[in-house]
Amino acid sequence: MASQESIIDKNNTHKKTPYKNITGKHGSTSKLFFADCLIGMNNNLEDNSIDVVVTSPPYNTGINYGTNKDNLPKKEYLFWLKQVGIEIKRVLKNNGSFFLNIGNKPTDQWIAWDVGFALRENFVLQNVFHWVKSIAISKEDVRNYPNMIGDISVGHFKPICSNRFVNDYHEYIFHFTKEGNTMIDKLSIGVPYQDKTNIKRWKSTNKQDRRDRGNTWFILYNTIKSRNDRPHPASFPTKLPEKCIKLHGLRDDLVVMHPFMGIGSTAIASSKLGIFFVGFDALLPNSLFSDCRNIHYTTFF
Numbered sequence: 001m002a003s004q005e006s007i008i009d010k011n012n013t014h015k016k017t018p019y020k021n022i023t024g025k026h027g028s029t030s031k032l033f034f035a036d037c038l039i040g041m042n043n044n045l046e047d048n049s050i051d052v053v054v055t056s057p058p059y060n061t062g063i064n065y066g067t068n069k070d071n072l073p074k075k076e077y078l079f080w081l082k083q084v085g086i087e088i089k090r091v092l093k094n095n096g097s098f099f100l101n102i103g104n105k106p107t108d109q110w111i112a113w114d115v116g117f118a119l120r121e122n123f124v125l126q127n128v129f130h131w132v133k134s135i136a137i138s139k140e141d142v143r144n145y146p147n148m149i150g151d152i153s154v155g156h157f158k159p160i161c162s163n164r165f166v167n168d169y170h171e172y173i174f175h176f177t178k179e180g181n182t183m184i185d186k187l188s189i190g191v192p193y194q195d196k197t198n199i200k201r202w203k204s205t206n207k208q209d210r211r212d213r214g215n216t217w218f219i220l221y222n223t224i225k226s227r228n229d230r231p232h233p234a235s236f237p238t239k240l241p242e243k244c245i246k247l248h249g250l251r252d253d254l255v256v257m258h259p260f261m262g263i264g265s266t267a268i269a270s271s272k273l274g275i276f277f278v279g280f281d282a283l284l285p286n287s288l289f290s291d292c293r294n295i296h297y298t299t300f301f
């Protein structure tokens, strides 16, 4: 993570050359830059050029990203993310969407909202989504729901060993926009009605068997058997950026950006959807995660 001092790259070392260009579905391209995100965005992106930003920043929870410190004093961390927000605002189109995924930590249950507040001056918070990673539903609680034959307990999570804190099964996805009036395509990620009589009964359905999914998104992590299988210490599943991009509204000429792209989950989602992606990560491409990046790209494209 950049400290306040390194926000300005005095030697302009991060040139306008992606370390990797990848061709995806329908000829869409992904440009991956090895760069600090502030410098990378500043050096490479025009004003009002990006339709959708889907990102999760370093959470400042002391994760070892290889080259970056992830334990800044909180005030400094929030100040830095505010600068990142200002740069995102510059490059985002006026009707663009900025999805920011962030979770809390047991000892600081405010951190996600503190980050939200740090961005409040520059964006309108248009929607708040809850990324649910695990959930337990007892048959007893839902009673005679069709298809529900027993108790359900699904999802993967990192257990918290503590007498004070429960396991944390969710994270936020803040949907920021410039004015709060960005049109979205709710039904693109909609769900079928459970009770099909609603389709006829409600005029607003337009006779379609599809309703708004709402703001709770159950998205499963890939199953991993050992720590060594984990490609990145803090990546999100590709279904997360995929949902965000579709919700914003898919178009062939869409440009998606992730300033902290990690192993490129958002690049993979963009490529699958056949749209253009540009991403930055301060981690050296030849360090720990680059192999995983290669594996992912060859697997998914």
Ligand SMILES: C[S@@+](CC[C@H](N)C(=O)[O-])C[C@H]1O[C@@H](n2cnc3c(N)ncnc32)[C@H](O)[C@@H]1O
Residues within 6 Å of the ligand: 001, 002, 035, 036, 037, 038, 055, 056, 057, 058, 059, 065, 068, 232, 234, 235, 236, 237, 259, 260, 261, 262, 263, 264, 265, 266, 280, 281, 282, 283
């Ligand atoms: C929470 S992870 C994002 C993971 C990503 N969403 C994925 O699914 O792979 C944060 C990433 O930010 C990167 N990072 C940290 N400081 C950075 C900076 N100043 N500029 C760009 N990337 C940075 C880290 O190397 C890490 O890969």
